[in-house]
Amino acid sequence: MDNIIIQQLPFGDESLFTILLFYIPFLLFLLYGQKIQFQMALIEIGGMLNRLERMRNIAKFETSNVLRKFAKDEKIVEPGLNSILESFMIMPESMDPAGIVKKVEHIVDVRQDKLLNQVKRLLKDELEMSKVRNIEIMVEATMALEIIYKVIRHFYLLAKKMGNLMLVIQLQMLLPLIYNEAKAYLSAVFAFKSGAPVGDGIGPLSVHKLLKGEESKRSMAKDTDVYETSLEGRRTYIVKASGPGGNVGKPSDAIGKIIEEDGNVKAVIMIDAALKLEGEKSGSVADGIGAAIGGIGVEKFKIEEVVTKYNIPIFAIVIKQSLPEAISVMNKNIVDAVEEVHNRVKKILVENTKEGDSVIIAGIGNTIGIP
Amino acid sequence: MNKIFPLQMNTSDFLFLIGLVLVFALLFTMLDTSRRRKKFRLELPKIKTELQCISCGLKEIRDFQEDDYISKVTGEKCKKCGEDLKIIAIYTPPPKESTSK
Known part of the structure; x- marks a missing residue:
């Protein structure tokens, strides 16, 4: 009976199962290939989004725990942290770019002060400033994870709603990079929790190691210290952000003031971490x-x-590292670069300045764990 | 014998094939899921603190403790001369990728 039915179908002498096996998938992929690809990409992005959510939750949990540990009142921690995580900054209008730098600086300064005050309000008054700074940076890393998660979720839901394959493909291509960045921010949360130096702190660490230990410290700009020492017979100003709390300071203000005050600065050397x-x-x-x-x-x-x-020559020395290394606890490879940095500093000094000249050496980066 | 489709199947062969594909798909999905979960596992590196005696220069390495920072005189004493120890470095072991190239 079956054979009679098969023989009556318009497919020659093929068996029905052979037809099913070869033609149906072919037609299916021809007509619905894009839809299948869309669904597969959505599943992959959905999985990644779940992981980003988990990372965000871990960061929030850790930050909240640290805040609770040092809080004035535990009850205000959760609403306080949520309010900080939801806060935003509007960049100045750049249609007329004249004077935009001052406007950006002002907005960023206000945002920084506001964030610090919001964190301070949650914490005990007697808590030392370095601890407050570290907690503030933990909050910032958590904010970064919150933003990454929200933006990816936005595009995922938008693509799903619109059935937009192009949007999904772009997300699928970018997500591995974004995921790595998110992992870096999560490790930054733990690094700032511990208070140990991070990879980005190699600049301040290098200049700190140039000091002999007897130099007096001057605060010449907001959160920025200046030390005066002698190196290869040159009067050397060492500039770095104030530590050991997490801080980047305002090295530009300090450098400007030293140049105007000294009047004999013959070189500026900047030491910073750079992305490899x-x-x-x-x-x-x-x-x-x-x-x-x-x-x-x-x-x-x-x-x-x-x-x-x-008209002062400006030299740069960079220590290469990846983004995760820059915001995680400093690794041994980076610590070991200090000696080479010192050799380069001395070489630049000898080749470009004379004994008796004044020079500025600025260690740029986060000073967490480095006084 | 069919020249274009030499593969002739009966119902049981076909069901067996589908079953085989399903089993492989299931295995692959399970392996993939476990691989992805493994990938996300949060591994916190061990932080080490390197101390040096301010008198004889003897170096010592121990686990990082909260409130350690560079140049801090911790109050720990040198095993050789009994002088104070000072923190000279805080670091984690280098990541595997960076040493490969």
Whole structure:
């Protein structure tokens, strides 16, 4: 009976199962291939989104625990932290770019002060400032994870709602990179919780190791210390953010003030961590020309302005590392770069300045764990 | 014998094939899920603190303790001369990727 039915179908002498096996999937992929690809990509992004959510929750849990440990009142921690995580900053309008740097600096300063005050309000008054700074940076890393999670969730839901394959494909391509960044922020939460130096602190660590220990400290700009010492017969100003709490300071203001006050500065050397390319060795050192400083660009602009005004050569020494290394506890490869940095500093001094000249050496980066 | 589709199957072969594909799909999904879960496992590196005697220069390495920072004189004493120890470095072991190239 079965054979009679099969023979009556318009597929020659093929068996029905052979037809099912070869033609149906072919037609299915031809007509619904894109939809299948869309669903598969959505499943993958959904999985990644779950992991991002988990990371966000872990960061929030850790930050909340630390806040509770040092809180004035445990009841205000949760609403306080949620309010901070929901806060935002609106960048100034750049249609007329004249004077934009000052506006950006102002907005960023206000945001920084507000965040610090919000964190301080949650904590006991007697808590030392370095601890408050570390907790503030923990909160910032948690904020970064919160934003990453929310943005990815937004595009995921939007793509799902619109059935937009192109959006899903872009998300699918970018997610591994975003996921790595999120992992780096999560490890930063734990690094700042511990209070140990992070990879980004190699600049301050290098300049700190140039000090003999007897130099007096001057605070020449907000959260920034200046030490005066002698190196290779040159009067050397060491600039770094105040530690050992997590802090980046305002090195541009300190450098500007020293240049105007001294009047004989013949070179500025900036030491900072730099992002390495894949395949490059962590902790490898390179030197060049220019202002080695990251961030939003305000500090860089101000340093470039002042060295151009006084025609002072500016040198840069960078210590290469990946983003996760820069915001995680400093690893041995990076610590070991200090000696090479010192050799490069001395070489630059000898080749470009004379004995008796004044020079500025600025260690740029986060000073957590480095006084 | 069919020249275009030499594979001739009966119902039991077909069901067996589907079953085999399903088992493989299930195994693959399970392996993939476990691999992904393993990938996310949060591993916190051990932080080490390197101390040096301010008098004889003897170095000592111990686990990181809260409130350790560079140049801190911790109050610990040198095993050789009994002088104070000072923290000279705090670090984690280098990641595996960075040493490979």
